[in-house]
Amino acid sequence: MRKIMSVAALFLLTLAYPVDAQAASTATVVSPKRPLNVRAGSAVWTAPLRTLPHGSSVAIDCQVKGQLINQGSVRVTDLWDRLTDGSYVSDAWIRRGGAIPACGPAAPVAPAAVPAAANTTTGTVASGSIPLKARTGPAHGAPLIAALADGTPLTLVCQQRGENIVGTQRVTPMWNRLPEGTFVSDAYVRRTATPPPCTAANQPVAAPAAPAFGAWTNPLPGFRARPGFRTANNPSHIGVDIMSFTGTPIHAASAGTVAEVVCNIEAGHSCDQTGSASVGGCGWYVKIQHPGGIATLYCHMVRKALVQPGEQVKAGQVIGYVGSSGNSSAPHLHFEVHINAPPTGPQNAIDPLPFMRTHGAPIG
Numbered sequence: 001m002r003k004i005m006s007v008a009a010l011f012l013l014t015l016a017y018p019v020d021a022q023a024a025s026t027a028t029v030v031s032p033k034r035p036l037n038v039r040a041g042s043a044v045w046t047a048p049l050r051t052l053p054h055g056s057s058v059a060i061d062c063q064v065k066g067q068l069i070n071q072g073s074v075r076v077t078d079l080w081d082r083l084t085d086g087s088y089v090s091d092a093w094i095r096r097g098g099a100i101p102a103c104g105p106a107a108p109v110a111p112a113a114v115p116a117a118a119n120t121t122t123g124t125v126a127s128g129s130i131p132l133k134a135r136t137g138p139a140h141g142a143p144l145i146a147a148l149a150d151g152t153p154l155t156l157v158c159q160q161r162g163e164n165i166v167g168t169q170r171v172t173p174m175w176n177r178l179p180e181g182t183f184v185s186d187a188y189v190r191r192t193a194t195p196p197p198c199t200a201a202n203q204p205v206a207a208p209a210a211p212a213f214g215a216w217t218n219p220l221p222g223f224r225a226r227p228g229f230r231t232a233n234n235p236s237h238i239g240v241d242i243m244s245f246t247g248t249p250i251h252a253a254s255a256g257t258v259a260e261v262v263c264n265i266e267a268g269h270s271c272d273q274t275g276s277a278s279v280g281g282c283g284w285y286v287k288i289q290h291p292g293g294i295a296t297l298y299c300h301m302v303r304k305a306l307v308q309p310g311e312q313v314k315a316g317q318v319i320g321y322v323g324s325s326g327n328s329s330a331p332h333l334h335f336e337v338h339i340n341a342p343p344t345g346p347q348n349a350i351d352p353l354p355f356m357r358t359h360g361a362p363i364g
């Protein structure tokens with residue numbers, strides 16, 4: 001379990017261990033398009049502290065697991081590098097010589113030197129297997145901005161009253177505002193101190209925007225598809241798999257009409273049970289027909305989809321939740337793209353990775 005330390009405890013720790021026995025590794029920031037954000041924690045929703053220009057040299061103490069970053073210039077990784085002052089950068093943007101050791105259990109959760117840290121409270125997502133949703137407002141009907149996995153460290157700017165939620169930690173109408181302006185229910189946040197009330201003084205500079213309902217969008221924002229379309233080992237696999245968590249919202253990749261909502265499974269099995277590699281079928285799935293003869297398919301949902309055949313959906317609309325029904329050995333979304341549809345079949349399936357990339361919504 002993560003230890004949350006107060007600034008005072010951090011200060012004592014610094015006094016007790018004035019010299020770190022472990023030498024820091026020097027590495028280089030590779031971020032040619034824009035400066036790299038240095039943050040208070042190991043995720044992009046933690047407070048930004050400063051930026052580092054392309055080519056900067058950084059001194060890294062150790063690494064922690066955090067948010068998966070798949071847009072980096074060096075690698076795709078969920079590892080974040082803790083710098084010698086206790087701040088963090090994603091390892092996706094760092095060129096370095098050798099491996100970096102993992103941070104010990106007593107790693108500080110926020111740098112002590114930053115004055116802003118004294119005004120905020122830290123916490124941890126405690127939501128079990130279903131990710132905690134960060135929304136534009138303090139109610140479960142407010143547009144979804146992000147899904148935060150269990151154990152994700154949080155910076156809690158302030159709290160305000162909203163919809164009453166029964167969670168794992170408490171039953172409460174209070175919602176925590178995160179640094180970028182989104183809200184998470186306090187019912188699912190493990191914390192030792194109570195964040196201050198939200199006032200005019202701690203309002204975000206700009207309200208968070210709901211996801212842009214553009215032409216095409218990632219069906220599982222924040223997660224990365226593995227290349228896997230018709231591989232040598234599995235030539236009949238006509239989609240890509242995006243590993244995720246049970247209960248993560250699946251979004252329509254583009255606007256269209258729901259063509260099918262089906263339980264596709266081998267006789268004698270149920271889509272409402274966790275599947276396995278030895279069960280046939282894509283479980284609970286949705287097929288959406290888009291303009292231009294394009295169809296998309298979303299398999300292995302945890303339960304029947306939220307949408308009905310014939311319903312019009314917008315790009316980015318939540319249509320169901322990740323599960324492992326049917327021929328599936330772990331929670332994931334199997335995603336297919338077909339051209340010249342209907343009908344859909346192996347004959348007109350195309351690799352979703354280049355398709356989504358060229359449509360402005362890379363998923364790989």
Ligand SMILES: [Zn+2]
Pocket residue numbers: 237239240241333334335
């Ligand atoms: Zn698959």
